[in-house]
Amino acid sequence: MSAPATDAPSTGAPARSSRRHLLRAALTRLLSSLGVLWAAVTVVFVLSRASGDPVAQLLPEDADPEQVAQMQATLGLDRPLIVQYLDFLGGLVRLDLGESLLYREPVTALILERIPATALLAGAALLITVVVAFAAGSIAAMRRGTAVDRTVMGAVLVGQSTPAFWVGILLVLLFGVQLRLLPAAGYGTLAHLVLPATTLAIFSVAVVARLLRTSLIEVLGQDHVRTARAKGAGELRVLTGHALRNASMPVITVLGLELGGLLGGAILTEQIFTWPGIGRLTIDAISFRDFPLVQGTVVLFAMTFIVVNLLVDLSYAIIDPRVRTEA
Amino acid sequence: MTAAPLLEISDLHITFSSRHAEVAAVRGIDLALEPGRTLALVGESGSGKSSTALSVLRLNPEPPATYPHGQVRFEGTDLLSLPAAQLRAVRGRDIAMVFQDPMATLNPLRTVGSQLMEVMRIHRTGDRAERRRRMFEALEQARVPEPSQRADQYPHQLSGGLRQRVMLAMALMSRPRLLIADEPTTALDVTTQAEILDLLRTLQAETGMGVLLITHDLGVVASVADSMAVMHDGVIVEQGSTLDVFERPTDDYTRQLLAATPRLEIGAPA
Amino acid sequence: MNATALPDLSPARTGSGPAGGSRAQRSRRRRLDLPLLASSAFLALVVLLALVGPLLVDDPGEQDLLRRLAPPGSDGHLLGTDQLGRDVLARLVVGSRISVIVGITAALLSGIIGSAIGILAGYAGGWTDRLLMRLTDVQLAFPTLLLALAVIGFVGPGLSTVIVVLGITGWVSYARVLRSEVLSLRTREFVESAQVMGVPAHRIMTRHMLPNVTGPLATILTLQVGTVILAEAALSFLGLGIPATTATWGSMLADGQLYMGTAWWLAVLPGTALLLTVLSINIAGDAVRDRFDPRTYTS
Numbered sequence: 048m049s050a051p052a053t054d055a056p057s058t059g060a061p062a063r064s065s066r067r068h069l070l071r072a073a074l075t076r077l078l079s080s081l082g083v084l085w086a087a088v089t090v091v092f093v094l095s096r097a098s099g100d101p102v103a104q105l106l107p108e109d110a111d112p113e114q115v116a117q118m119q120a121t122l123g124l125d126r127p128l129i130v131q132y133l134d135f136l137g138g139l140v141r142l143d144l145g146e147s148l149l150y151r152e153p154v155t156a157l158i159l160e161r162i163p164a165t166a167l168l169a170g171a172a173l174l175i176t177v178v179v180a181f182a183a184g185s186i187a188a189m190r191r192g193t194a195v196d197r198t199v200m201g202a203v204l205v206g207q208s209t210p211a212f213w214v215g216i217l218l219v220l221l222f223g224v225q226l227r228l229l230p231a232a233g234y235g236t237l238a239h240l241v242l243p244a245t246t247l248a249i250f251s252v253a254v255v256a257r258l259l260r261t262s263l264i265e266v267l268g269q270d271h272v273r274t275a276r277a278k279g280a281g282e283l284r285v286l287t288g289h290a291l292r293n294a295s296m297p298v299i300t301v302l303g304l305e306l307g308g309l310l311g312g313a314i315l316t317e318q319i320f321t322w323p324g325i326g327r328l329t330i331d332a333i334s335f336r337d338f339p340l341v342q343g344t345v346v347l348f349a350m351t352f353i354v355v356n357l358l359v360d361l362s363y364a365i366i367d368p369r370v371r372t373e374a
Numbered sequence: 375m376t377a378a379p380l381l382e383i384s385d386l387h388i389t390f391s392s393r394h395a396e397v398a399a400v401r402g403i404d405l406a407l408e409p410g411r412t413l414a415l416v417g418e419s420g421s422g423k424s425s426t427a428l429s430v431l432r433l434n435p436e437p438p439a440t441y442p443h444g445q446v447r448f449e450g451t452d453l454l455s456l457p458a459a460q461l462r463a464v465r466g467r468d469i470a471m472v473f474q475d476p477m478a479t480l481n482p483l484r485t486v487g488s489q490l491m492e493v494m495r496i497h498r499t500g501d502r503a504e505r506r507r508r509m510f511e512a513l514e515q516a517r518v519p520e521p522s523q524r525a526d527q528y529p530h531q532l533s534g535g536l537r538q539r540v541m542l543a544m545a546l547m548s549r550p551r552l553l554i555a556d557e558p559t560t561a562l563d564v565t566t567q568a569e570i571l572d573l574l575r576t577l578q579a580e581t582g583m584g585v586l587l588i589t590h591d592l593g594v595v596a597s598v599a600d601s602m603a604v605m606h607d608g609v610i611v612e613q614g615s616t617l618d619v620f621e622r623p624t625d626d627y628t629r630q631l632l633a634a635t636p637r638l639e640i641g642a643p644a
Numbered sequence: 645m646n647a648t649a650l651p652d653l654s655p656a657r658t659g660s661g662p663a664g665g666s667r668a669q670r671s672r673r674r675r676l677d678l679p680l681l682a683s684s685a686f687l688a689l690v691v692l693l694a695l696v697g698p699l700l701v702d703d704p705g706e707q708d709l710l711r712r713l714a715p716p717g718s719d720g721h722l723l724g725t726d727q728l729g730r731d732v733l734a735r736l737v738v739g740s741r742i743s744v745i746v747g748i749t750a751a752l753l754s755g756i757i758g759s760a761i762g763i764l765a766g767y768a769g770g771w772t773d774r775l776l777m778r779l780t781d782v783q784l785a786f787p788t789l790l791l792a793l794a795v796i797g798f799v800g801p802g803l804s805t806v807i808v809v810l811g812i813t814g815w816v817s818y819a820r821v822l823r824s825e826v827l828s829l830r831t832r833e834f835v836e837s838a839q840v841m842g843v844p845a846h847r848i849m850t851r852h853m854l855p856n857v858t859g860p861l862a863t864i865l866t867l868q869v870g871t872v873i874l875a876e877a878a879l880s881f882l883g884l885g886i887p888a889t890t891a892t893w894g895s896m897l898a899d900g901q902l903y904m905g906t907a908w909w910l911a912v913l914p915g916t917a918l919l920l921t922v923l924s925i926n927i928a929g930d931a932v933r934d935r936f937d938p939r940t941y942t943s
Contacts, residue, residue, distance in 0.1 A: 079778075079781075082778065083778060083781040083782050083785060084785075086778070086779075086782045087782050087785045087786070090782060090786075091794075094794065094795065094798060095798055204923065204926055204927070205919070205923060207926060208870065208919055208922040208923035208925075208926050209915075209918075209919050209922075210874050210877050210878065210881075210894075210897070210915060210918050210919070210922075211878075212878060212881050212897065213897060213911070213915035213918065213919070216897070216900075216901050216904060216911055216915075217911075217912075217915070219904070220904050220905075220908075224904070224905060304784070307784070307787055308787065310787060311787025311788065311789045311790050312787075312789070314787075314789055314790060314793070315789065315878055315881075315882070318882060319901075329790070329793065330793070330882060330884075332797070333793050333794070333796070333797030333884060334797075334883075334884070336797065341794060341797050341798070345786070345790060345791075345794050348785075348786065348787060348790050349785040349786055352784065352785040352786070352787070353781075353785050356781070356784070356785075
């Protein structure tokens with residue numbers, strides 16, 4: 048990006064057109080996301096229909112043909128594929144995802160019931176990730192090459208390589224059984240949240256910390272950081288006022304993706320800690336071959352991801368003024 | 375009646391050590407700058423002139439860079455052996471620095487104004503109102519047109535020449551007694567160069583600060599420098615008043631440099 | 645000169661940094677990289693165990709209810725026995741075989757699919773590229789574990805299912821990296837010369853571009869193996885992966901969870917095996933990346 052080297056006065060982008068530009072970009076992004084969403088739900092539809100006959104898995108092998116037919120009718124599987132597909136899409140728009148075979152309740156209701164618990168878990172894990180990873184990454188970058196750096200990054204690497212569910216079990220053993228400090232399972236108080244959120248956050252902390260360290264090291268070597276030092280700024284001001292903001296951009300993208308990873312990881316974590324969220328619901332649904340419920344939960348996950356990624360993209364405009372004011 | 379030197383560099387050595395090699399970038403140089411004068415440090419890239427300039431404020435990155443020998447005395451105090459906190463007090467306040475490429479040396483994510491006022495925030499001078507006032511003062515001193523508009527703009531919204539003026543304004547914020555300019559005009563086109571050099575001369579006259587100017591361009595030296603030092607491969611090969619060195623160079627390398635500079639003379643043989 | 649050095653720990657981009665020393669000045673003093681050495685040795689051990697281990701140990705399925713839950717060091721059982729009296733060491737060894745097979749196969753599968761897509765997208769450009777990138781977004785909308793669970797939920801558990809699912813879902817990283825490599829290579833001279841000479845597109849892609857992307861490819865492949873191993877373990881842990889009749893590290897962990905208080909080794913040992921294996925893979929992967937792309941070397 049080469050700027051004119053002359054001293055010709057630049058008028059600067061008039062506010063109105065840059066806002067319009069931003070709106071148009073946002074709209075394009077939104078439409079693109081809708082397209083991806085449509086493709087995703089179609090994939091779910093195809094998967095559920097194409098990967099074997101659901102009825103065959105629900106009923107025993109020697110089931111009566113009548114029973115089979117009846118089951119198919121109940122699930123709506125006897126209709127032509129196109130009709131099923133349109134019905135499926137229509138249901139999505141109406142937020143009607145069918146009825147769960149296991150619970151005999153509307154899938155939508157079941158999902159809505161559990162969302163808060165998972166949201167809480169993922170949110171807490173994200174918070175832990177941001178705090179711990181930023182601290183670790185910053186320390187490692189500022190003290191690059193020293194024993195501190197190697198230790199912090201070593202710990203981070205171990206965290207990334209550990210199966211999260213194993214750590215969960217160990218944490219339960221340590222804090223729940225031996226020390227009796229925190230509850231081993233269940234839901235309700237802040238204390239219940241600590242272990243599951245920490246377990247869930249471990250992998251994310253590792254990924255974000257590494258990325259931040261790399262990004263920070265690069266930014267710390269840039270000329271404008273040297274200028275800040277030339278003005279007399281101390282290390283903390285250099286970090287918070289100059290380096291972090293510039294270094295955060297790739298990290299923000301990853302945070303968005305990590306939220307997705309957290310949601311995926313929640314599936315496991317909820318199982319270990321018997322956390323009453325969507326993850327456990329999904330596992331139960333899969334274990335019991337609850338066809339409509341599996342469909343519903345998978346669609347929900349996909350939707351959440353897409354929305355999160357959209358928000359991440361849009362947040363760029365807020366952070367980087369160059370994006371905002373490009374006429 | 376010569377004033378005590380503002381900046382005095384004695385037997386400075388700078389070495390860059392990495393895993394693979396050790397390079398002696400500066401191998402014992404002596405420089406002196408009087409208050410209110412301009413000293414130009416000239417040389418090709420790799421001569422060690424930028425490292426020298428950065429060493430005044432200890433801005434060379436320290437794991438590779440070491441200072442095995444020598445002193446850099448500012449108003450009598452050796453900056454190289456100052457504790458970190460005191461050195462930070464000198465930076466940006468008593469000594470200010472401008473660099474070559476203002477697009478890279480200004481923070482792209484912060485407004486011009488906030489970066490200017492940051493100087494005072496760092497040194498805890500004045501309250502918010504005073505900072506704003508001083509900022510506009512500095513912008514006007516640097517002859518930045520429409521300063522109130524500029525203050526809220528981002529670096530990428532300004533032209534190259536304007537950005538360099540902003541950098542100068544930033545340097546002037548705390549009324550430094552010494553300004554170090556590392557290739558301040560190299561990234562600009564010729565007309566803008568002339569304007570910035572003009573500005574530099576004016577500023578020096580107005581503020582009485584000393585200027586250490588790093589450049590590879592002899593034209594720049596001729597424009598603004600009272601005295602000059604020619605640096606080559608880590609040592610100074612020639613020093614003296616600009617006039618003397620240009621007219622009566624004593625060193626071979628200096629002569630080569632001078633000969634390499636194209637001169638415009640009507641009717642002279644090519 | 646004993647001033648407090650300000651901790652500016654990164655190379656500044658000054659015009660006159662250290663004047664490039666001649667080759668003679670650069671004495672290559674390479675410190676022995678201990679972590680890398682240890683990791684490579686460990687990985688070699690794991691692969692060896694996976695290959696020949698099962699031949700050397702006792703039958704992992706052999707139950708001995710009289711000697712159940714024996715701690716490590718017990719007579720005849722170096723690492724103890726589980727709740728059915730089965731030898732833990734034997735089960736670990738057999739489990740290593742599963743991990744190695746699934747890990748490498750699935751990673752290779754993703755690699756092939758992802759590379760193909762990436763190269764195609766980068767080389768063809770235009771609509772093809774945009775479409776394939778949208779495909780990436782769609783793939784990323786599903787967390788790997790979820791997708792694997794969903795497919796297994798619809799199809800049923802099994803070794804080949806697990807490999808295929810994990811193999812198919814992991815293509816994105818490869819595609820992205822290869823696409824950007826191809827995009828930057830596409831305008832390089834040697835490609836343009838080949839085009840001018842009339843070399844067909846597919847040959848350009850394989851003969852000319854592929855050799856240049858082996859570096860990033862190798863890195864992703866290595867790291868992906870680790871990811872897959874963890875994913876497979878997770879699936880087995882949930883009981884929705886490879887059927888529990890085969891000993892896998894994940895299912896061993898699931899069993900171990902139940903006996904945490906009394907027989908700690910049942911959970912700790914397979915977990916440690918997983919940790920050490922994946923850790924070694926990550927260390928090796930980082931080394932591969934540093935070897936092939938010194939620009940990303942940030943130590």
